Amino acid sequence: MYNLFHQMNGFIQSNGGKTLTAGDSFSCRLNTPDVGPVECNVLLIHAPPECKGSLENKDVLYGIMATPDERAVFVKYGAARTLTNMGNDLETWPVPLWSDWSRPSLLQLDDFRGSLTEMVPVLQTKNIVATLDTITHRLTLVISSTALDLIQADMRRFPPAQEGVITNQARVTFLLDLDAGAQAYLTWRTGQEGPAIFNARPNPTGFHGCWMSFNGISPHEEATVQESISAREDGIELKMKGSTWERLYQALMSRTPAVVPVGTETINLSYP
Structure with a gap:
């Protein structure tokens, strides 16, 4: 030691x-x-x-x-x-x-080949926890001050051009942290068709992800693409129309706690 x-x-x-x-x-x-x-x-x-x-x-x-x-x-x-x-x-x-220092590797980079996290820029953030409750359809997101600084800097690439409008498809993707109090975690490796769940107990009512992505829905997509919060691989993806993106954008930029409806789900935003 x-x-x-x-x-x-x-x-x-x-x-x-x-x-x-x-x-x-x-x-x-x-x-x-x-x-x-x-x-x-x-x-x-x-x-x-x-x-x-x-x-x-x-x-x-x-x-x-x-x-x-x-x-x-x-x-x-x-x-x-x-x-x-x-x-x-x-x-x-x-x-x-x-x-055990003599054991073979359990993981390697190739295990995640083809992941969304290899296709888009990912912010190396720490001390962010996200919990998606499957009963209340509520996503609780707690962001530390240091992580918020990184997210704010990245989000400035996608300011709302005018109320309710997104001129570019915003994609801000960042890493989530471990939460030992979680009921379950999403897990994924190359070759899986979709996310699996690693349970702390049987029949969990909520789960955590390993990364998160904010996705804007552009005006010409609004008729066919629904707002949603869903599991993707071992992460959580939010798809938002312009008005929703503006509310979330303003709350994060001003470091304001907020409750933002996203389709049939809700995101609860807070800061420790």
Whole structure:
């Protein structure tokens, strides 16, 4: 443990003293008792509830040993897509609580070839949680201040030209974070026809996604394309007409809590 802590500090110093936070990762070299020196990677997340009971500092970070392939997925696609897939493979919710440095990779970048997240620009945001309730048809979206800054900068590419009108098809896509309190997570890999669900309990009434996309419906599409909030792959996609896009745009730009109807569903927007 001391060796790992020492190497983490060395990594911080080599990166200009920038503090590591949840969603970051670093590489290290460990002297293991069974196979000797091993090159490994550590993925940092907020400590899951299973660990917090034994921790004095509840805000401590939790490190998961990972292979280089898994770290590559973590860096490109975020903690939620990486660790819920690993947790599903290892049958631990919502993330693997241990990791064997000698095991083969559970994930690699090719597992997500053809994903929507490879076809559009994706904001590398952290500390955003989205819960889609299947009974109330309500999407609860909680956005941190640092993530909001990134989203606002990207959304400025698609300002409402005039009330109720979208001149371009807005697509703002960003990563969602892990929420250990979730009932279920969407999971997806190349070859699946649609999203699967990784359950924390039987018959969940809501689920989380690993990314989210705001999609504008242009005026000439309004007669044929319906507003909706739906699961796509392991993410959540919102399709909105101009008037809905304007309401959401203004709420996010002004950092104002809001309740915005999207077709037959509702998005509840808040900030911690």
